[in-house]
Amino acid sequence: MPADAQIKPPLWLLAEVSYACPLQCVYCSNPLELGRRADELDTESWLRVLRQARALGAAQLGFSGGEPLVRRDLERLIAEARQLGFYTNLITSAVGMDQARLERLVAAGLDHIQISFQAADRRTSRLIAGTDYFEHKRAMARAVKAAGLPMVLNFVLHRHNIDQLQDMLELSESVGADYVELANTQYYGWGLANRAHLLPSRGQLERARAVTEAFRARVGERMRLYFVVPDYYENRPKPCMAGWGRVFLLVAPDGTALPCHGARQIRSLSFPNVRNASVAEIWYHAPAFNAFRGEDWMPQPCRGCPEREQDFGGCRCQAYQLLGDAALTDPVCDRSPHHQLVLDAVAAAQHSEPPPAPLVYRNPRNARRAAGVTATTATRADG
Amino acid sequence: MSDTPVACTRPRIAAGHRLQWEAAQDAYVLLYPEGMVRLNPSAAEILKRCDGEHSVAELVAELESAFGQSDLGADVDAFLAAALQRRWIDAS
Ligand code: SF4
Numbered sequence: 001m002p003a004d005a006q007i008k009p010p011l012w013l014l015a016e017v018s019y020a021c022p023l024q025c026v027y028c029s030n031p032l033e034l035g036r037r038a039d040e041l042d043t044e045s046w047l048r049v050l051r052q053a054r055a056l057g058a059a060q061l062g063f064s065g066g067e068p069l070v071r072r073d074l075e076r077l078i079a080e081a082r083q084l085g086f087y088t089n090l091i092t093s094a095v096g097m098d099q100a101r102l103e104r105l106v107a108a109g110l111d112h113i114q115i116s117f118q119a120a121d122r123r124t125s126r127l128i129a130g131t132d133y134f135e136h137k138r139a140m141a142r143a144v145k146a147a148g149l150p151m152v153l154n155f156v157l158h159r160h161n162i163d164q165l166q167d168m169l170e171l172s173e174s175v176g177a178d179y180v181e182l183a184n185t186q187y188y189g190w191g192l193a194n195r196a197h198l199l200p201s202r203g204q205l206e207r208a209r210a211v212t213e214a215f216r217a218r219v220g221e222r223m224r225l226y227f228v229v230p231d232y233y234e235n236r237p238k239p240c241m242a243g244w245g246r247v248f249l250l251v252a253p254d255g256t257a258l259p260c261h262g263a264r265q266i267r268s269l270s271f272p273n274v275r276n277a278s279v280a281e282i283w284y285h286a287p288a289f290n291a292f293r294g295e296d297w298m299p300q301p302c303r304g305c306p307e308r309e310q311d312f313g314g315c316r317c318q319a320y321q322l323l324g325d326a327a328l329t330d331p332v333c334d335r336s337p338h339h340q341l342v343l344d345a346v347a348a349a350q351h352s353e354p355p356p357a358p359l360v361y362r363n364p365r366n367a368r369r370a371a372g373v374t375a376t377t378a379t380r381a382d383g
Numbered sequence: 384m385s386d387t388p389v390a391c392t393r394p395r396i397a398a399g400h401r402l403q404w405e406a407a408q409d410a411y412v413l414l415y416p417e418g419m420v421r422l423n424p425s426a427a428e429i430l431k432r433c434d435g436e437h438s439v440a441e442l443v444a445e446l447e448s449a450f451g452q453s454d455l456g457a458d459v460d461a462f463l464a465a466a467l468q469r470r471w472i473d474a475s
Contacts, residue, residue, distance in 0.1 A: 009407050011419065057407025059419055087401060087414035112399060112416040150399030150416050178399070179416065221470060 007245070007284055007293065009057030013086075014064060014250040016261075017046065017074065021066040021093070039254040043073040045275065047080050049251055052279035054084040058249065061086040066253065069096035075108040082109030089114060091154075094140040095133045102140070106147050113144050114152040114181075120167035124160060141175040152179040157208065158198035159349075165211045169225070177223055182212060184230035188262040188317055199349040205233060232342050232349075236307065237314025237330035244292035244316055249283060257282045259289060262317030266326045292316050292327070299328055301335040392474040394442075394463060395435035400471055402430050413471055429462055433472050439463065 020037055041049070050061070061081050068074055069092055081088050090105065091114045097105075105113075117137055118128040126132040144151045153172045155161070161168075165182065172180045184205075185191045185198050200208075212227045219225075231238050241248045241260045250258045255274045258264055264271065269288040272281075283289060291297065295308060302313040314330020322331050322341055331338040396402055401414045402422075411427035412419045422430065428449075432442045443456050466472045 057405070059403075059405055059407075059412060059414060060417065062417070085403060087419070089417055111401070111414075114417070148398065152416055221468070 010053065010247060010249040010283055011058060012060045012062065012248045013050070013053040013058040014062045014248060015046065015049070015068075015077070016064050016066065016250065016252050017041075017068045017071045017077070018066040019253045020070045037253075041251075041253065041255045041274070043076060045255065046073075046077050049255075049274050049279060050077065050081050050084060050086070052274075053249060054081075054086060056280055056283060059085070059087060060089065062089045062091050064091040067093055067096060069094075069101070075104050078105060078108040078110050082111070087111050092116070093133070094137045097140050097143075099143055102143055102147055106149065110149065112150045112152070114154055115141050115144065116154045116156070117168070117171070118156070119161045120164045120171050124164065127160060138171070138175060141177070145176040150178045151176070152181060153177040154181040154183060156183055156185055157200070158185045159200045159204065160197070162200045162204050162208050165208045166215070169211070169215045173219065173223060179224045179226065181226045181228070182208070183226075183228040186230075187232070188321065189265075192321055195345065196348065199230065199232060199345060201350050202233065202346075205229065231315075231318075231332045232346050234332060235334040237311050237318070237332040239311045240315035240318070240330075243312040245283070245289040246293070249279070257286070257289075259292075260317065262315075262321075263288075266317065266320045268326060297327055301333075301337075302329050305335070393435050393438050394433040394467070394472045394474045396430065396433050397470050397473045402427070415471075425458075426462060429459055430466070430471070433463075433466075 018037065018040060053061075063074065063077070068090060071077070074090075078088050078090075088109065088111045090110055090112070094115045115137060117134075118125040119134070122132050122134040125134045141151065141153065153175070155168050157165070162184075168182070169180065184200070187195050187199075191198060209227065209229075212225055216225050245259045248260060250260060250263075251274055252258060252264065256264065256271050257274055257279070258271055263269070269291055271288045272286040274282065277286070292312075295303070298308060298313055302308050311330075311333075314333055316326040316330075318330050318332065319328045320326035323338055328338070329336040331342050333339065396413075397415075399415055402411060403414060404410075405412045405421075408421055410424075411422045411430070413422060413430065428446060429442065432445060437445065439459065443459050446459065447453055447455050463472065463474070467474055
């Protein structure tokens with residue numbers, strides 16, 4: 001286990017303040033089990049977490065969820081965070097925001113808002129989120145700009161909306177976005193359950209890249225575009241979360257402390273809770289945070305690989321989900337003996353017929369059903 | 384953003400950006416939406432003076448006297464041009 005001295009403090013605190021969300025996005029990266037609102041941390045506990053994380057050195061703070069706006073104490077948390085010196089980012093669907101709430105958030109000291117859009121039109125938005133708030137989101141995006149905050153728009157791309165990229169960019173430009181994240185779906189949680197529906201074809205991806213390039217050439221620095229390819233189409237994994245327990249500390253609505261969104265599903269680890277331990281104890285000493293720090297845990301072919309300091313062996317959650325063992329090389333890497341799994345999923349995505357099973361929306365009914373599905377996947381992967 | 388050369392302006396830290404001392408990193412950092420950069424000491428000294436009040440000439444003169452150096456002009460100009468390109472500062 002690495003000694004304290006080698007562990008740098010976290011730079012980011014991701015505060016997932018609520019499980020509740022008015023949308024039901026089919027690519028949600030949250031675990032398939034939905035938590036219960038009754039288990040959420042109260043205001044005082046969140047304030048304590050903010051103080052402790054800031055004292056440790058975290059400077060960026062993201063409020064997310066679920067949907068963070070469902071918390072009535074959000075303004076209070078933002079005010080405290082700002083006073084502590086955090087740069088405060090609100091990551092929201094904008095559902096639950098109106099002009100008055102926006103003004104309160106700004107008055108509390110909010111530094112920046114990221115609004116997620118599901119698509120560039122109402123119909124596709126409804127297909128993805130199970131419900132339609134498109135016009136509301138667009139109105140709120142304009143209001144955020146009018147309030148003088150920097151604004152990031154986030155589009156999660158997949159097979160059903162990636163061909164609308166030009167419209168998405170025009171929408172972003174029309175509301176005055178400063179940055180646009182065009183993030184291809186990551187296949188975790190609900191996204192993995194719906195992967196056959198969501199993974200775009202190679203042709204779609206190439207067209208999307210070309211559209212992005214052309215738009216970028218036109219708008220220049222005025223609106224910055226970030227295009228994130230789906231890692232399934234890469235032959236090297238992403239340096240997930242900039243490495244396990246290196247930069248990010250995530251606190252889930254019930255107080256569970258995690259190195260990333262997906263980690264909770266890794267059954268071989270038990271994650272600490274901010275109700276029972278300080279943020280410092282958790283960050284430096286919790287076995288789950290130390291499990292994949294450094295290089296001692298690395299398997300072949302990562303061990304001794306010259307690229308291990310760039311990608312840290314990829315994503316632990318992806319290894320767990322696809323192979324049943326979080327300590328294996330991310331199968332996105334073409335040096336992984338299991339890379340064929342990823343190639344097979346990509347090959348399947350080149351066909352145009354929709355898969356037979358329907359889309360699974362993130363809602364309580366499907367969460368209960370998924371309990372069975374998860375168990376099946378784990379059994380198969382163990383064998 | 385305008386086409387005025389930076390040297391003719393009174394630069395200021397761009398909206399949505401914040402310069403702040405971080406004890407844990409033993410450095411000044413510039414914070415912006417979903418990111419931050421750790422600044423080296425000279426970058427920090429320049430950015431501290433990007434307050435919309437100092438002209439670039441005043442900023443250079445102040446740095447030269449504070450650090451007992453001369454000829455900082457070219458370095459400051461180069462840094463400000465890069466900072467403008469990255470949208471860390473507004474120059475108008
Ligand atoms: S073998 Fe491991 S360290 Fe090397 S490139 Fe692949 S994932 Fe990265």
